[in-house]
Amino acid sequence: NAGVTQTPKFRVLKTGQSMTLLCAQDMNHEYMYWYRQDPGMGLRLIHYSVGEGTTAKGEVPDGYNVSRLKKQNFLLGLESAAPSQTSVYFCASRKSSWRLYNEQFFGPGTRLTVL
Amino acid sequence: TQLLEQSPQFLSIQEGENLTVYCNSSSVFSSLQWYRQEPGEGPVLLVTVVTGGEVKKLKRLTFQFGDARKDSSLHITAAQPGDTGLYLCADGSHNAGNMLTFGGGTRLMVKP
Numbered sequence: 195n196a197g198v199t200q201t202p203k204f205r206v207l208k209t210g211q212s213m214t215l216l217c218a219q220d221m222n223h224e225y226m227y228w229y230r231q232d233p234g235m236g237l238r239l240i241h242y243s244v245g246e247g248t249t250a251k252g253e254v255p256d257g258y259n260v261s262r263l264k265k266q267n268f269l270l271g272l273e274s275a276a277p278s279q280t281s282v283y284f285c286a287s288r289k290s291s292w293r294l295y296n297e298q299f300f301g302p303g304t305r306l307t308v309l
Numbered sequence: 310t311q312l313l314e315q316s317p318q319f320l321s322i323q324e325g326e327n328l329t330v331y332c333n334s335s336s337v338f339s340s341l342q343w344y345r346q347e348p349g350e351g352p353v354l355l356v357t358v359v360t361g362g363e364v365k366k367l368k369r370l371t372f373q374f375g376d377a378r379k380d381s382s383l384h385i386t387a388a389q390p391g392d393t394g395l396y397l398c399a400d401g402s403h404n405a406g407n408m409l410t411f412g413g414g415t416r417l418m419v420k421p
Contacts, residue, residue: 237397297357303350
């Protein structure tokens with residue numbers, strides 16, 4: 195099992211360019227999440243999905259869009275990149291369960307720089 | 310909005326020393342998870358605590374959950390260079406997405 199994978203690992207964009215980050219998981223998890231990590235701020239939730247075809251906003255959704263067309267994939271899009279979106283982006287997944295404290299499994303991250 | 314504060318933000322120690330890092334919440338935790346993140350990688354779950362007063366041990370790591378479920382601590386005995394990383398606490402939430410709220414983290418460096 196590869197777990198959670200993210201592509202690309204690194205990317206440099208110019209202001210105004212668009213791009214899509216891909217997250218894939220092979221654990222048959224229902225829930226998937228996109229976070230951004232900035233120095234001293236831990237991880238902040240951008241968007242999440244509780245199942246195929248459903249998405250919802252997290253804490254910092256502005257400037258991002260997501261899609262979950264297949265259960266194993268969760269895409270994060272930046273339509274018009276801004277320097278404030280320079281960050282490290284993490285995808286995570288977890289099982290759907292009555293146990294609220296199920297573990298989230300994280301990908302290795304994508305380091306994005308917007309010039 | 311719940312706020313999780315972790316302290317200290319940075320800690321640099323020598324191999325063999327003991328240390329404690331803290332996580333405090335502005336409200337009662339639903340459940341409390343500790344993650345460790347090594348450079349260039351995603352966070353990995355270390356432990357989940359749920360019951361007030363709970364103590365869990367993971368080799369040289371001891372996790373305590375406050376009686377009132379508003380604070381937690383992580384104690385490392387005889388730290389090793391392999392313990393270097395970012396330690397994050399996170400609270401699970403009672404909502405449809407079962408989202409986690411993370412603290413800002415404690416960045417630990419253990420020098421040989």
